[in-house]
């Protein structure tokens with residue numbers, strides 16, 4: 001992980017961070033709208049062709065969200081011809097700035113197998129697109145822009161398009177097909193799509209493309225200020241997820257001139273401050289560290305034009321909500337309508353949707369796949385295991401895996417437990433029983449956490465014991481098996497945990513150990529498995545029948561197959577004459593398969 005704490009430390013003597021030694025000091029940072037000068041253009045023509053106004057932006061003060069980039073109407077067409085240089089022809093020729101001479105920008109693809117030379121004809125990187133063929137899609141809201149079928153239909157800009165090819169993304173996943181045109185039309189968005197379906201790119205592409213297109217068109221930050229003025233903010237709930245998003249975003253932004261910086265807790269703040277001083281267009285952060293930076297007056301949010309919350313339902317639940325409100329509503333961030341806001345998750349309980357609406361304006365709600373559902377690509381098994389038998393049962397599973405030859409680098413096993421102590425003790429027990437394991441949880445230092453994750457990813461320790469800190473968002477190739485040694489209390493947490501396997505169209509296996517302690521989960525678990533066409537054991541159905549509907553209730557009884565939908569469609573949330581729908585329309589991409597209006601979510 002080139003951008004991790006430990007890597008930062010390794011780079012510290014040479015200045016720290018990405019390409020540190022070759023970059024000018026912070027005073028030479030130039031915002032994107034000035035960096036993107038065609039070589040022959042004078043100042044006047046630059047502002048005419050690259051300002052927000054050039055694309056009919058209605059939010060002049062801040063440049064506003066990007067306006068439609070669908071090919072044939074976008075301003076990219078001019079510069080897509082002529083130059084064969086990577087990075088978008090004339091756009092690549094910088095007169096000054098941190099990225100002067102883009103060849104000095106550290107290549108984020110260098111650790112990947114697919115390098116520049118490897119580009120060749122695009123090929124499917126292993127995504128099983130057939131798995132998404134019949135996926136139900138539902139949009140609601142006013143004038144929802146239509147989806148696209150290919151990346152080529154969207155005018156993302158040459159440099160970004162090249163990076164998409166470098167990533168071997170041949171065509172957009174369903175969530176990308178829908179969200180990219182919506183976001184590029186400048187609309188706020190609440191998007192729900194299954195785990196591993198490509199949501200990171202879905203919010204990164206429009207942000208990067210919008211910044212390339214518009215740069216700054218609002219007030220300029222003072223030149224000598226030590227304060228950073230990012231244009232986009234991506235918030236995520238865990239440090240590891242922020243690191244991952246940063247790595248992905250750096251690939252997508254490679255040689256676009258858009259600079260991505262990450263800030264997260266548990267790592268030395270000085271290194272992050274130094275990175276910020278060099279300039280930042282997109283800041284990826286965890287809320288706690290961002291609040292720290294805001295309090296130190298080292299980051300200002302007044303230039304923010306794009307706000308993305310990944311794992312948005314987690315970000316707005318009780319743990320994070322006060323911090324998020326502080327960041328979004330009580331600092332200097334522009335309000336909804338001036339900034340563009342995008343919320344993404346695989347799960348969106350109604351109560352959280354209601355809260356989230358405070359941050360959005362006239363937004364489009366999108367559900368790709370069933371809201372809060374798991375993907376059919378994951379084979380789910382539930383086994384009845386007494387508390388005292390869990391270890392020996394796990395051992396049996398691991399021995400069976402080993403007998404099948406499934407214990408190599410290509411078949412990693414992620415084991416979720418309830419407590420940090422439990423994680424340490426299970427890790428130790430596995431190791432002394434001949435199964436190399438490591439553990440990740442909140443009591444470990446950030447260095448230990450990153451080391452554990454790396455050791456797991458590389459297959460050095462093919463078993464990772466984790467608490468919920470690893471439940472969301474982490475995209476680890478080759479996780480073949482997720483074991484819920486201890487089941488979570490909330491079905492949405494279960495959905496995210498098992499979503500660490502069966503990603504990007506690949507199949508996976510999830511095994512859960514269930515006993516009386518998990519009774520409250522029986523009903524939602526049985527419903528979820530049924531939705532995903534999984535075999536529900538008879539004993540689990542009996543547990544489900546016995547357990548009263550509680551906090552975890554998902555469906556509205558038989559026939560209500562979905563765990564959630566746009567809450568604006570539910571009249572009970574729409575009392576008092578407020579038209580939360582904004583006169584919007586409901587578009588269903590499939591045969592109205594939602595349950596009755598009584599369909600409820602875990603938070604009803």
Ligand SMILES: Nc1ncnc2c1ncn2[C@@H]1O[C@H](COP(=O)(O)OP(=O)(O)OP(=O)(O)O)[C@@H](O)[C@H]1O
Nearest residue numbers: 127169171172173195196197198199200473475504
């Ligand atoms: N268009 C595409 N073609 C091929 N692979 C893709 C495409 N889009 C994304 N991917 C790959 O799919 C994997 C999953 O993507 P990502 O991590 O963004 O999923 P996600 O929807 O955010 O999952 P989660 O809900 O768990 O956070 C990643 O390895 C990513 O590189």
